[in-house]
Amino acid sequence: MIESSRERRALSHSVEVPASTANGFAMLGFMLVAVLVAGFFVVSLANDRLDPVFALVPAGAMLVAAFVACGFYMLQPNQAAAITLFGAYRGTDRTEGLRWVLPWMIRKKIAVRANNIISDRIKVNDLRGNPIEMAAQVVWRVTDTAQALFDVDDYRAFVLVQIEAAVRTIGSRYPYDDFEHQEVTLRGNHDQIGGELREELIARLTVSGITVDECGFTHLAYAQEIAGAMLRRQQAQAVVAARQTLVEGAVGMVEMALDLLSEKNVVELDDERRASMVSNLMVVLCGDRDAQPVVNAGTLYQ
Numbered sequence: 001m002i003e004s005s006r007e008r009r010a011l012s013h014s015v016e017v018p019a020s021t022a023n024g025f026a027m028l029g030f031m032l033v034a035v036l037v038a039g040f041f042v043v044s045l046a047n048d049r050l051d052p053v054f055a056l057v058p059a060g061a062m063l064v065a066a067f068v069a070c071g072f073y074m075l076q077p078n079q080a081a082a083i084t085l086f087g088a089y090r091g092t093d094r095t096e097g098l099r100w101v102l103p104w105m106i107r108k109k110i111a112v113r114a115n116n117i118i119s120d121r122i123k124v125n126d127l128r129g130n131p132i133e134m135a136a137q138v139v140w141r142v143t144d145t146a147q148a149l150f151d152v153d154d155y156r157a158f159v160l161v162q163i164e165a166a167v168r169t170i171g172s173r174y175p176y177d178d179f180e181h182q183e184v185t186l187r188g189n190h191d192q193i194g195g196e197l198r199e200e201l202i203a204r205l206t207v208s209g210i211t212v213d214e215c216g217f218t219h220l221a222y223a224q225e226i227a228g229a230m231l232r233r234q235q236a237q238a239v240v241a242a243r244q245t246l247v248e249g250a251v252g253m254v255e256m257a258l259d260l261l262s263e264k265n266v267v268e269l270d271d272e273r274r275a276s277m278v279s280n281l282m283v284v285l286c287g288d289r290d291a292q293p294v295v296n297a298g299t300l301y302q
């Protein structure tokens with residue numbers, strides 16, 4: 001019983017169905033015929049060409065014309081109209097142009113074209129707890145007019161709230177950055193994170209009959225209170241990485257120089273001279289300034 005009640009509640013959402021409406025131009029022609037008939041009978045009765053018993057015909061024709069005139073409405077391209085009768089949903093008309101429906105049916109128009117929203121910047125804690133600022137750009141459109149109008153109170157406000165909730169969810173799922181490049185990060189994996197944000201939004205907006213065509217982040221940065229510290233950390237990490245690369249290259253060059261000197265018998269180096277040469281070469285290769293040559297007039301041991 002519990003499972004069946006849950007299933008009934010899950011299936012109780014509205015579903016868009018085509019509405020039974022008429023072509024507005026055909027009904028416009030019918031209304032003009034009714035007006036012409038009324039005019040003909042009025043003129044004929046005024047000239048005593050018809051029996052007075054036909055006096056009610058013009059009034060009836062004008063009532064028909066007024067009845068038809070109350071049922072006209074117009075739809076622009078990428079616009080739909082949800083039809084209701086005494087509060088009950090009767091279908092959605094998506095045919096553009098002049099349309100007609102019974103006057104006592106209510107027509108509520110809704111745009112089904114694409115909408116573009118850039119959310120406000122919000123502060124989120126990433127996976128490591130660092131406060132970051134995020135903002136997203138989302139392209140969305142209504143796919144089911146019945147759900148958009150009848151299953152949520154205000155579908156536009158609903159979209160804004162769900163965008164903020166989805167951005168917070170995705171922002172807390174990953175770290176902002178990974179200096180070792182071993183994790184998926186918000187800053188380094190834009191396409192993957194954007195795809196997950198779109199999937200999260202589609203899942204959240206399904207209840208309102210809205211889909212998401214495209215989304216991505218328009219702003220992603222550390223919050224102001226830690227931006228300075230994180231900048232210094234990034235600079236330190238960059239310096240360490242640069243120094244590491246420089247040292248690795250210098251060691252390779254020193255090793256190559258010693259091997260060439262030994263291979264070509266340019267000079268015989270004992271352990272002490274080898275250590276001195278290694279020290280001098282490392283200083284020259286790893287130093288921030290140009291090396292200053294020193295002329296040694298004696299020997300290494302004097």
